[in-house]
Amino acid sequence: MLRPAPAAAKHPAMLRALLLLLLFPPLAAAAHHHLHAAGDGVVISQADYQGLQAIKHDLFDPYGFLRSWNDTGLAACSGAWAGIKCVQGNVVAITLPWRGLAGRLSERIGQLTQLRRLSLHDNAVAGPIPTSLGFLPDLRGVYLFNNRFSAAIPASIGNCVALQSFDASNNLLTGAVPPSVANSTRLMRLNLSHNSISGDIPPEVASSPSLVFLDLSHNKLSGHIPDAFAGSKAPSTSLKEAITGSYRLVFLDLSHNSLDGPIPDSLPGLSKLQVVDLAGNKINGTIPEKLGSLADLKTLDLSGNALTGEIPTSLSNLTTTLQAFNVSNNNLSGVVPASLAQKFGPSSFAGNIQLCGYSASAPCPAAPSPAPSATASPAQVVGTARRRRFSPKEFALIIVGIVVGALILLAFCCLLLCFLTTKKGSGAGSGKQTTTTTKKAGDGGGAAEVESGGEVGGKLVHLDGPMAFTADDLLCATAEIMGKSTYGTVYKATLEDGSLVAVKRLREKITKGHKDFEAEAAVLGKIRHPNLLPLRAYYLGPKGEKLLVLDLMPNGSLSAFLHGRAPNTPINWETRMTIAKGTARGLAFLHDDVSIVHGNLTSSNVLLDDNTNPKIADFGLSRLMTPAANSSVLAAAGALGYRAPELSKLKKASAKTDVYSLGVIILELLTGKPPADTTDGMDLPQWVASIVKEEWTSEVFDLELMRGADAGPAGDELVDTLKLALHCVDPSPSVRPDAREVLRQLEQIRPGPSEEDSAGHVANE
Numbered sequence: 001m002l003r004p005a006p007a008a009a010k011h012p013a014m015l016r017a018l019l020l021l022l023l024f025p026p027l028a029a030a031a032h033h034h035l036h037a038a039g040d041g042v043v044i045s046q047a048d049y050q051g052l053q054a055i056k057h058d059l060f061d062p063y064g065f066l067r068s069w070n071d072t073g074l075a076a077c078s079g080a081w082a083g084i085k086c087v088q089g090n091v092v093a094i095t096l097p098w099r100g101l102a103g104r105l106s107e108r109i110g111q112l113t114q115l116r117r118l119s120l121h122d123n124a125v126a127g128p129i130p131t132s133l134g135f136l137p138d139l140r141g142v143y144l145f146n147n148r149f150s151a152a153i154p155a156s157i158g159n160c161v162a163l164q165s166f167d168a169s170n171n172l173l174t175g176a177v178p179p180s181v182a183n184s185t186r187l188m189r190l191n192l193s194h195n196s197i198s199g200d201i202p203p204e205v206a207s208s209p210s211l212v213f214l215d216l217s218h219n220k221l222s223g224h225i226p227d228a229f230a231g232s233k234a235p236s237t238s239l240k241e242a243i244t245g246s247y248r249l250v251f252l253d254l255s256h257n258s259l260d261g262p263i264p265d266s267l268p269g270l271s272k273l274q275v276v277d278l279a280g281n282k283i284n285g286t287i288p289e290k291l292g293s294l295a296d297l298k299t300l301d302l303s304g305n306a307l308t309g310e311i312p313t314s315l316s317n318l319t320t321t322l323q324a325f326n327v328s329n330n331n332l333s334g335v336v337p338a339s340l341a342q343k344f345g346p347s348s349f350a351g352n353i354q355l356c357g358y359s360a361s362a363p364c365p366a367a368p369s370p371a372p373s374a375t376a377s378p379a380q381v382v383g384t385a386r387r388r389r390f391s392p393k394e395f396a397l398i399i400v401g402i403v404v405g406a407l408i409l410l411a412f413c414c415l416l417l418c419f420l421t422t423k424k425g426s427g428a429g430s431g432k433q434t435t436t437t438t439k440k441a442g443d444g445g446g447a448a449e450v451e452s453g454g455e456v457g458g459k460l461v462h463l464d465g466p467m468a469f470t471a472d473d474l475l476c477a478t479a480e481i482m483g484k485s486t487y488g489t490v491y492k493a494t495l496e497d498g499s500l501v502a503v504k505r506l507r508e509k510i511t512k513g514h515k516d517f518e519a520e521a522a523v524l525g526k527i528r529h530p531n532l533l534p535l536r537a538y539y540l541g542p543k544g545e546k547l548l549v550l551d552l553m554p555n556g557s558l559s560a561f562l563h564g565r566a567p568n569t570p571i572n573w574e575t576r577m578t579i580a581k582g583t584a585r586g587l588a589f590l591h592d593d594v595s596i597v598h599g600n601l602t603s604s605n606v607l608l609d610d611n612t613n614p615k616i617a618d619f620g621l622s623r624l625m626t627p628a629a630n631s632s633v634l635a636a637a638g639a640l641g642y643r644a645p646e647l648s649k650l651k652k653a654s655a656k657t658d659v660y661s662l663g664v665i666i667l668e669l670l671t672g673k674p675p676a677d678t679t680d681g682m683d684l685p686q687w688v689a690s691i692v693k694e695e696w697t698s699e700v701f702d703l704e705l706m707r708g709a710d711a712g713p714a715g716d717e718l719v720d721t722l723k724l725a726l727h728c729v730d731p732s733p734s735v736r737p738d739a740r741e742v743l744r745q746l747e748q749i750r751p752g753p754s755e756e757d758s759a760g761h762v763a764n765e
């Protein structure tokens with residue numbers, strides 16, 4: 001049952017195309033404007049084909065990776081051309097990192113008009129970055145780091161309205177940062193570090209409301225840091241934004257340039273900042289007091305500048321969150337706030353001649369008691385020291401006092417730390433700050449692939465083994481709310497490569513802790529059945545966010561299909577029976593094969609694929625949630641009309657209460673009525689029972705079914721199905737059949753494509 005789907009079957013389109021090619025080779029030869037090829041069907045457009053030829057021509061390929069770009073282009077989109085991915089015969093991705101490529105990148109890349117992702121990092125490609133990238137409106141990710149690109153970044157890049165990530169770090173780029181890069185309102189990550197870029201930082205870049213990561217470190221930038229950091233909101237588009245509120249700069253690295261002037265006042269307005277690195281510039285003025293309000297700040301490096309004044313006491317507010325702090329080699333003065341001095345070593349403060357109180361070798365001249373007030377100017381501090389001299393005895397006592405005090409504090413800190421770390425083990429917030437690395441999860445026996453969540457932190461676990469997206473891809477996906485429920489919100493997310501997934505964000509407060517959650521998710525992630533919606537991956541965010549990644553079902557829910565359709569779009573009996581049988585089959589598998597009670601089966605949780613085959617969603621979700629959450633879900637199910645009567649007392653779902661819900665769904669299919677839409681204060685089962693009792697049975701059925709169109713019900717099919725459904729919604733749980741029996745009877749009522757066919761579906765999963 002946990003059989004992994006064969007790799008090729010994951011790309012039915014590819015199979016189709018291969019078949020096409022095998023069956024109709026002459027078609028391919030006859031191609032005129034388009035070259036027929038395997039792949040997603042089809043054809044690589046002439047323009048894309050020529051564009052790729054030109055790119056190959058201009059690159060130097062010492063290891064022959066591009067040898068597969070050989071023939072007439074027939075195979076260009078089939079997967080046979082290294083690093084090429086197409087959609088509908090257009091190249092959408094070029095992915096050739098670490099291939100030893102040199103030469104230049106042809107301007108004719110501009111012909112690949114559908115290109116979304118260009119990844120050539122870690123090669124030795126030289127020459128300018130093509131201006132024609134600006135012709136690519138769909139370009140989302142450009143990864144050119146660790147190459148030998150030179151000259152200026154083309155201003156045309158600002159035309160790439162879809163651009164989300166541009167990383168040309170560690171090249172030989174010169175010229176200025178083009179202000180137009182900020183024209184792309186989706187740009188989240190800009191990394192131009194380790195180049196020779198000069199000039200000012202454009203205020204447009206600082207004020208970009210979409211940027212999350214800005215790394216301009218190790219360049220030759222000069223002038224003031226623009227005082228233009230904006231706190232305004234970006235358009236609500238990405239999953240990340242949907243989750244974290246708004247885009248805001250989280251990572252700012254301007255270190256090792258020649259920037260001067262003050263730290264801009266607008267900088268502390270970026271309330272989500274986690275990393276601020278301004279080291280190795282010529283920044284002067286004082287450290288803004290307001291930096292102390294950056295509650296998420298983990299790294300603050302201001303070392304190697306010309307800062308003056310004191311370290312504001314407000315920074316001691318950050319002591320617990322700060323993991324790295326460095327103000328060494330400036331011209332700071334006064335007393336280091338005690339909590340900072342305790343947490344960070346002398347090398348964080350050294351090289352400030354007038355700074356004191358951070359190490360034994362830099363004692364403050366003033367008496368430790370009363371502690372020098374933070375507002376005392378260095379002159380005052382020095383002044384008091386001059387006025388009063390200690391006797392050697394007093395001095396010795398003070399030293400002893402300090403040492404003992406420090407020891408006690410140290411012991412206390414150790415204790416606290418031990419306490420916290422043991423407590424934290426099961427708690428949230430253990431997000432890692434590591435960069436994207438992948439490793440196989442040894443445990444669990446599955447092919448789960450774990451990936452740390454990119455720069456944002458967090459952890460992505462692919463339950464099907466490697467999947468096409470990374471945590472960053474997921475968070476950068478454009479998102480649209482599909483629905484909300486007690487457990488959380490469901491988004492339709494479009495990944496960078498254009499693929500669609502459903503993402504369910506569980507409400508943190510009612511979700512189990514990390515450890516339990518992961519254990520349960522691993523179990524749910526192994527469940528595969530053609531009538532159950534598979535859980536593909538989950539993501540744990542650094543702040544405890546929990547996302548489930550599921551297949552997106554193009555036809556939406558049964559509820560919408562049945563009750564939300566346009567007039568004159570009848571649903572025939574065959575389709576309704578397929579849905580009833582599939583739902584029963586999925587439920588029977590849940591109960592019998594994996595011993596899971598659904599607990600919240602409704603027509604909104606039955607999703608329909610392209611062929612209106614049902615897939616049950618949200619099964620086992622209750623295992624990820626706290627008991628309190630589950631009882632409120634039961635209450636909601638009651639209001640919707642799917643809850644078995646005994647649940648109002650028992651509050652514990654069972655296989656029998658699931659069968660009740662299944663019965664309600666079958667009644668929905670028969671009557672075309674939503675269960676909550678009650679007439680005369682009766683719920684759907686009661687209403688149906690009352691009519692049947694008065695022997696107007698035919699009145700209950702959806703009128704469409706009575707018209708006897710093709711694929712209509714034959715003989716007693718309707719009445720037999722109605723009897724079965726009423727049996728399922730019997731008030732007495734013991735009378736209700738089990739799901740397997742419901743399935744058996746449905747198949748008896750209308751034999752049809754069933755087991756063999758569903759086995760076929762497994763293969764197509």
Ligand SMILES: *[C@@H]1O[C@H](CO)[C@@H](O)[C@H](O)[C@H]1NC(C)=O
Binds near residue numbers: 067068070
């Ligand atoms: C093209 O390259 C592929 C892979 O290197 C090779 O299998 C195929 O035979 C080549 N085709 C031609 C026509 O050279």
Ligand SMILES: *[C@@H]1O[C@H](CO)[C@@H](O)[C@H](O)[C@H]1NC(C)=O
Binds near residue numbers: 155157158180183
């Ligand atoms: C960027 O936008 C500004 C106005 O917002 C416009 O003047 C400029 O031409 C644009 N640049 C590019 C390269 O699109």
Ligand SMILES: *[C@@H]1O[C@H](CO)[C@@H](O)[C@H](O)[C@H]1NC(C)=O
Binds near residue numbers: 169192194214455
């Ligand atoms: C920027 O690029 C450099 C060098 O490639 C890398 O070390 C750094 O982590 C990158 N920064 C961001 C924010 O991606």
Ligand SMILES: *[C@@H]1O[C@H](CO)[C@@H](O)[C@H](O)[C@H]1NC(C)=O
Binds near residue numbers: 285
């Ligand atoms: C900072 O340096 C600039 C010259 O680089 C100077 O004009 C300015 O007055 C300095 N500001 C402070 C506060 O020292």
Ligand SMILES: *[C@@H]1O[C@H](CO)[C@@H](O)[C@H](O)[C@H]1NC(C)=O
Binds near residue numbers: 289290293314317
């Ligand atoms: C720092 O914390 C103190 C209280 O501990 C508070 O009064 C002050 O406003 C905080 N400073 C900033 C800049 O947030």
Ligand SMILES: *[C@@H]1O[C@H](CO)[C@@H](O)[C@H](O)[C@H]1NC(C)=O
Binds near residue numbers: 306308
């Ligand atoms: C440090 O600041 C003092 C005044 O506070 C000034 O006299 C001195 O020149 C400065 N030193 C450097 C290296 O900037």
Ligand SMILES: *[C@@H]1O[C@H](CO)[C@@H](O)[C@H](O)[C@H]1NC(C)=O
Binds near residue numbers: 303325326327329347
């Ligand atoms: C602080 O920065 C200086 C360089 O200015 C470096 O030598 C020192 O190791 C850094 N200290 C810490 C704790 O990072």
